[in-house]
Amino acid sequence: MEYKRYKYIRVKGSRISTYGRFSERRPYLIKQRLHNTLKKMNAEVCDQCGKCSSACPVAARIDGFSPRQIIAKICLGKEDELLKSGVIWTCTSCLKCKERCPEEISPYDVILALRRETIKEGRQHPTEYDEMIKTVIETGIAMQPQPARTRKRERKDRASLGLPKIQKPKDQEKYAEAIRELLKEIES
Amino acid sequence: MKVAFYPGCTIQTDQIGYEASVRNIMPKLNTELIDMEGASCCGFSPFSSFNEAAWYYSSARNMAIAERMNLPMLTLCNGCHLSFTETKHVLTKDQVMKAKINEKISREGLIYSGCLELIHVFELFHDKLGEDKIKHVVTKPLTGLKFGAHPGCHAIRPSKLIRPDDSENPKKLDEMIQWLGAETMDYPGKIDCCGSSLASTSGKTVMEMAGEKLKNVKNLGLDGLVTTCPFCFKIFDNRQRAIQSVIRDTSIEIPVFYYTQLLGLAIGLKPEILGLDLNQSPIDAVISRIGGL
Numbered sequence: 001m002e003y004k005r006y007k008y009i010r011v012k013g014s015r016i017s018t019y020g021r022f023s024e025r026r027p028y029l030i031k032q033r034l035h036n037t038l039k040k041m042n043a044e045v046c047d048q049c050g051k052c053s054s055a056c057p058v059a060a061r062i063d064g065f066s067p068r069q070i071i072a073k074i075c076l077g078k079e080d081e082l083l084k085s086g087v088i089w090t091c092t093s094c095l096k097c098k099e100r101c102p103e104e105i106s107p108y109d110v111i112l113a114l115r116r117e118t119i120k121e122g123r124q125h126p127t128e129y130d131e132m133i134k135t136v137i138e139t140g141i142a143m144q145p146q147p148a149r150t151r152k153r154e155r156k157d158r159a160s161l162g163l164p165k166i167q168k169p170k171d172q173e174k175y176a177e178a179i180r181e182l183l184k185e186i187e188s
Numbered sequence: 189m190k191v192a193f194y195p196g197c198t199i200q201t202d203q204i205g206y207e208a209s210v211r212n213i214m215p216k217l218n219t220e221l222i223d224m225e226g227a228s229c230c231g232f233s234p235f236s237s238f239n240e241a242a243w244y245y246s247s248a249r250n251m252a253i254a255e256r257m258n259l260p261m262l263t264l265c266n267g268c269h270l271s272f273t274e275t276k277h278v279l280t281k282d283q284v285m286k287a288k289i290n291e292k293i294s295r296e297g298l299i300y301s302g303c304l305e306l307i308h309v310f311e312l313f314h315d316k317l318g319e320d321k322i323k324h325v326v327t328k329p330l331t332g333l334k335f336g337a338h339p340g341c342h343a344i345r346p347s348k349l350i351r352p353d354d355s356e357n358p359k360k361l362d363e364m365i366q367w368l369g370a371e372t373m374d375y376p377g378k379i380d381c382c383g384s385s386l387a388s389t390s391g392k393t394v395m396e397m398a399g400e401k402l403k404n405v406k407n408l409g410l411d412g413l414v415t416t417c418p419f420c421f422k423i424f425d426n427r428q429r430a431i432q433s434v435i436r437d438t439s440i441e442i443p444v445f446y447y448t449q450l451l452g453l454a455i456g457l458k459p460e461i462l463g464l465d466l467n468q469s470p471i472d473a474v475i476s477r478i479g480g481l
Contacts, residue, residue, distance in 0.1 A: 057381050061393045089389055092397075093236075094381030095345035099355050106346075115237040128388040132234035136246075140228040141197040148204055150465035158200075161208040161463060166200045167227040171296060175228060175249075178292040182242040 034079050037113045045103050046071045052097035052107050058090055065090050067097040067107035074110065079117075088114045089126050133183070137176045140168040189316065191307060192254040193221035196265040196418070197229050203418040205463020209448040210264060212461045216325050217317055221262070224253050226296075230263075232271035233385075241288065247275035248289045252298035260305035262312060266342035266417040269308045273349050276302060308352040309416045309447070310343060314360040322367045327456045329369025330478055333411045335445075336375045337361040338401075338424070340417035344379060355379070364447060365414055368454040376404045384419040395434035398423045402431060402442050411474055412443035414450060421446060425469045443471040453478050 052067035053059045059066045065087045073082055082088055091111045098106040118125050132142050145166070148156045158166070169175040199207050214221055231246025251272060254261035263269040279286040280302055290300055313322065339358045347355040358379065362372040383397035402424065405413050415421050423431075425444035432438050444467060452462040459465070459475055 057383065057397050058386070058393065061396060062390060090386060090393075092341075092381050092383055092385045094341040096341075096381070099345045099347060104348075112237055116239065119238050126389055129234060129238055133238065136229050136231075136234050141201065142229040142234050143197050143201040145200075146202040148202070148466055151468060152465070154465070156204070156466060158204055161204055162461075163204060163207055163211065164223060167224055169228050169296070170226045174295050178245060178295065179242055182245055182292070183239055185241065 034113070034117050037117070038074055038079075038110060041110055041113065042103065042105050043071050043074045043110060046075060046105055047103065048072060049102065051100045051102065055096035055100045057094060057096070058092055062087075062090050067111075070110065070114075071105060071107055079114070082114055083118050083121070083123060086124070088118070133179075137179055138172075140172055140175060141166065189218065190220045190222060190259055191262040191312075192224050192257045192259040194224055194227060194230075194250060194254070194261050194263045194268060196263065196268040198267075198418045198422075199264055203421065205466035206264065206418060206421070206446045206448065208461060208463040209446055209452050212457060213448055213452045213455065216455050216457075217321065219312070219317070222257060222259060224250065224257065224261075227253055230268040230271040232267045236271070241285065243271070244275045244278060244285060245289050245292055247271050248279060248286075248300040249293045249296075249298065251276070251302075251304045252293055252300040255301060255304050256298065260307050262307045262309075264309055264416070264418070266308075266340045267419060269306065269352070270342040270349075272306050273351075276304070276306070277349055308343065310339070310352040310360045310364070313364050313447070313451075314352075319363075319367050322364070322451070326368055326454045328454055328479055330365075330450065330454055331369045333370040333474065333477065334409075335365050335370055335372050335412050335414045335450075336378070336405045336408070336410045337365060337372050338378065338382070338413055338415040338417075338420055340415060340420045341379075341381050343417065361414065361416065361447065365450065368450055370411075370450070373408060373410060375401075375408050375410065377401045382417075382420040382423045384423050387423070391430075392434055394423060395427070395431045398427070399431045399435035399437070399440065402428070402440050403435075403437070405442050406440055410442075412445055412469075412471070414445050414447050416447045425467050428469050441470050443467075443474045444469040445471065445474075 048068060050068045056067050070082060088111050093108060095108055098108045135144060136142050150156060195207050227250050229246055230250060231243040235243035235246060293300060339353055339361050344351050344353050344355045344358050353360045365372050377400060380401060381397060383394035386394045413424055421444060432440050449462045449464055
C-alpha cells in the first residue's frame, strides 16, 4: 500500500498521525459496499435508545464520539461523514455497546466495518496499524522486545528472568507471503 | 495437566514479569506448559480493524499449531483469547473463509479443524484447578489484605460468544483471590475499560479513564488492584505516574499485581522469580505484609 499524504486527525487530548488520502473516490461504490456490509448488522432497526452511548467510556470523554450517533448517521446514509471525521478510530473496543444493545446491533462491529472500509479505500487512518502490520510481516509478532526496568532502574530481559526465546514462525517468508496475499485482496 | 502455552506478543516482548510468574508457579500446580513452536501474533490488534481474512488467518494458524500438539491451548492475554474465540466462531459458520485460510496455512504443513479447546487464565485457575487445589498449595495466606479485581473487558464481553466470566457481575477473579486468603471488594467501575486501546490515539483520555478507576480503588481503601490482562496492567501499573500527572492527583499510589504474582507469593516463591521487581507501582509494603521481603 502506498500513501501520498500524511496528516493528523485531532481528537481531544492528542492528535493521531495518519496515512492516506482525504479525497473521495467512487463515493457511490463505497456507499453500496458499506450498505451491503452494514445491512447484515441490522443498523436500521435501531430505536436510538442510547444504551450504547451511556455505557461507552469514550463517549463520556471525547466530543463527537457517540455509538448512538454513529448508528443514526448510517441509517441516514451519511457514512461518508463518519469515514472522513476520524472518530471511528477512537473506539477502545471495550464491547459494552455490543453487550448492552437490546436490538443486538453492536455499534462496535459497525465501527470495525467502517474502519475496514476506510482502509480499503486507502483513506486516512492511524499510522499505528501500518507499523504493527510491518512488524508482523517482518518478525511474526506485533511488537519488538521493549526495554524492561525494575523499580530500582536495573535492566532486565527475558534471559535474566530465565525465559526461553520468543516463539516466531519457522519459515517467516511463507508466513509473510500469506499475509501479503490476504492484504492485497482487499486493495483490488 | 499439559497445555500448549500461548503467551502472546505483548507479554513476551513487554510484560515479561507476568510470563516469569506464570512459568514459575505452574510446576507447583502440576501443570506443564508446552511452548508452541513457530507461534505468531494472534492478529487481533493489527488486523481486526484492518482486514478480516488476515486476522482469521493469524488466529487459525496458531490454533492449528496447538491442534497438531493435541493439547488444549492456554492463553494469558484477554485480547488473544477473544481473538481465538471469535475466529473459531466465525470459521465454524463460514466454510468458504475456512477453506481459504486452510489453503494458506497448509503451506506450512498445518491444518485448522476447529476442534481446539481454548483455556483462559480464569478457566485454568477457577474451573480446572479449582478451590481445593489452589488452597492446598497456599503456604503463606494473604490474610488481612483486601484487593479489587479487574477482570478486563475482553474476558467478560461479548457474552454472545462464550466468555470465561459473567458480563455484568464477574466473580471468578474475586474468588480466585479469596482462595489465597485475601478479601476482595467490588468497586465502582469494576467492569469498565482501562482505555488501553486508545493509548496511541488519545493518551490523555486513557489516563482519565484509568485514573477514575484507580481513584475508586483508593477511595475504598483497598490494598491493591489485581488483573490478569497485560494491556490493563500496562496502564494501571506501568503508566501510574503518568496517570497521576494527567489527573493531577499524586495521592494515587495503588499497588497493582498480576494474579499469578499474588499466587506465587502465597505459595512461598521469591518476589524476584515472579517478576515483581518489574511492577512500577508501589507494591513493596504489600509484599512485606505477606512476608516476601
